[in-house]
Amino acid sequence: MKTNDALYPIREVSNLTGVNSITLRAWERRYGLIEPVRTEGGHRLYTLEHIEQIKAAVKLTEEGIPISQVKARLSQAVPQVKEEIHQGDYDYLSKIVDATLQFDLDSLSSELDQLFQDVSDKALFEILKNASQLLAVHSSETINTFWESQVLPRLYTRLRFSTRHVSLHASKKLWLQAEDINGSIVVLVLAAIRLADKGFYCVISPNPQKNNELLLNSIKSSHCQGLVVVDENQKLDKTHWQGWVTDHPSLEFHFFTERADSFDMGNVLQCHGYNL
Numbered sequence: 656m657k658t659n660d661a662l663y664p665i666r667e668v669s670n671l672t673g674v675n676s677i678t679l680r681a682w683e684r685r686y687g688l689i690e691p692v693r694t695e696g697g698h699r700l701y702t703l704e705h706i707e708q709i710k711a712a713v714k715l716t717e718e719g720i721p722i723s724q725v726k727a728r729l730s731q732a733v734p735q736v737k738e739e740i741h742q743g744d745y746d747y748l749s750k751i752v753d754a755t756l757q758f759d760l761d762s763l764s765s766e767l768d769q770l771f772q773d774v775s776d777k778a779l780f781e782i783l784k785n786a787s788q789l790l791a792v793h794s795s796e797t798i799n800t801f802w803e804s805q806v807l808p809r810l811y812t813r814l815r816f817s818t819r820h821v822s823l824h825a826s827k828k829l830w831l832q833a834e835d836i837n838g839s840i841v842v843l844v845l846a847a848i849r850l851a852d853k854g855f856y857c858v859i860s861p862n863p864q865k866n867n868e869l870l871l872n873s874i875k876s877s878h879c880q881g882l883v884v885v886d887e888n889q890k891l892d893k894t895h896w897q898g899w900v901t902d903h904p905s906l907e908f909h910f911f912t913e914r915a916d917s918f919d920m921g922n923v924l925q926c927h928g929y930n931l
Contacts (some may be wrong), residue, residue: 662692662700667792672709673889673913679709679860680906688712696704703749703789722733747774752788755802756793763805771809780845783810784931788887789838803840818850829875829909831857831883832864838887842931846885846911849929857883865892867899874906881907889913900926 665676667696680699689708691699701709708729709899711862715725754763770779783806786891790802831847833839840861847857858877864870874882891912900908908926912918915928 886912
């Protein structure tokens with residue numbers, strides 16, 4: 656571990672990975688899956704690489720691999736994850752997060768310029784999504800503002816190029832919002848870019864609206880033909896949105912969430928799920 660690696664306490668790691676603290680401790684004690692850094696007081700701290708390993712372990716268990724066998728398989732899963740996070744041996748994610756936390760404008764600008772130039776769209780989206788989620792755990796408006804001030808102009812430029820081939824008169828327009836107020840505008844724009852590549856034009860709302868009547872008014876007023884919900888924090892209210900789909904059969908419903916293929920949202924003709 657590098658001395659300047661960002662470190663995260665177990666409660667924040669639990670929020671990022673969906674694995675509760677008790678389970679993380681059990682995985683460490685019984686199976687030796689993750690070896691966190693220890694403070695002098697014995698508190699566990701985790702690096703970005705630990706977080707990616709935990710996510711890889713979760714995927715293996717969901718594929719039916721017993722937890723007792725995950726450590727042996729993890730060595731095969733982690734390189735696959737790293738291919739999405741690293742370009743060669745260069746760890747863009749750590750560099751970007753560290754530069755943001757240190758408010759190092761020159762380094763962050765340089766890292767982002769190189770990132771946008773060097774990596775594929777898939778890897779770019781994965782890195783920026785993870786960076787936004789990791790920075791969000793600090794609950795600092797100053798950090799988030801600094802981060803967004805650098806990444807959003809670059810993403811809006813990418814979005815503009817992605818929508819150049821979309822006919823604004825012929826394309827479907829979709830109202831796009833986060834599932835909850837803690838959603839990142841960065842992740843919303845990433846979702847809009849992915850949908851633009853499929854021929855959709857998104858109206859991005861930074862303020863999520865859960866009141867159905869007000870939401871419907873917004874959709875109609877903006878001449879949208881559907882709704883997109885981005886579930887960044889694994890809090891998708893399936894019951895609520897199933898009711899929305901039933902009540903508004905003429906509107907398409909798109910949603911981004913972890914493991915979207917595991918969500919049965921009913922009418923497949925108007926519901927479209929995407930893995931976040």
